[in-house]
Amino acid sequence: MNSSMSVSVNAPGSAATVDQADSPALLGVTDVPGGCVVSRPWGYAAYTYGVTKRLSAGTVCYAMYDSPKSGKQGSVSRNGGIVMPDTHPGGGTVAHDEPAEEILPAEEILTAYLCRSRAVACCFAGAGLRPADARPITGPPGMWLRPPDRDWWT
Numbered sequence: 001m002n003s004s005m006s007v008s009v010n011a012p013g014s015a016a017t018v019d020q021a022d023s024p025a026l027l028g029v030t031d032v033p034g035g036c037v038v039s040r041p042w043g044y045a046a047y048t049y050g051v052t053k054r055l056s057a058g059t060v061c062y063a064m065y066d067s068p069k070s071g072k073q074g075s076v077s078r079n080g081g082i083v084m085p086d087t088h089p090g091g092g093t094v095a096h097d098e099p100a101e102e103i104l105p106a107e108e109i110l111t112a113y114l115c116r117s118r119a120v121a122c123c124f125a126g127a128g129l130r131p132a133d134a135r136p137i138t139g140p141p142g143m144w145l146r147p148p149d150r151d152w153w154t
Contacts (some may be wrong), residue, residue: 009073028141034129037136050152052077062126064089064119072119076126089126090119102150 027040027046038055040046047065056077057062064074074087115122120137124130131137 009149016120027145027147028139028143030136030139030142031144032129035127037129037131037141039136039139039141041139044145045138045152047075048152049075049077050150050154051081051147053080053082056080060127062087062089062123064123066119074119074123074126087126089122090115090117 011053026040028040028041030037038046038051044065044067045051047063052061052063057080059079063076063077063078064072068071072086072089072091074083075082076087076090107152111122115125
């Protein structure tokens with residue numbers, strides 16, 4: 001990470017430049033059909049439980065952090081609560097010899113197959129988003145937001 005890298009922070013009616021090292025919670029937001037994509041190019045802030053619980057109020061939120069040490073970590077929040085705290089987007093497999101009580105419904109099997117090794121696609125599918133193009137993934141975001149200072153892990 002280049003701590004001298006600066007980004008533009010856009011909010012309705014204002015614009016500023018900030019250093020990414022000085023703004024650990026800076027989040028990018030991009031509108032897509034069905035909702036929005038919240039991203040954090042330099043860390044895990046968009047993945048924290050405090051952020052995802054608030055984003056999921058009245059809807060669903062699929063969060064992912066691509067950890068350089070432990071790989072892709074995901075969680076699903078619905079209506080303000082964490083419903084699946086430890087998913088592995090894009091890394092699931094479906095085995096024919098799984099016990100009957102562990103066999104997934106057909107839609108989940110198809111999603112697991114289509115999203116295998118495609119973690120971001122898995123997150124979009126899990127949240128019901130259908131982006132029209134690659135911009136929510138490749139950037140830049142539609143706007144940058146700076147959430148208030150707080151403990152975002154609770």
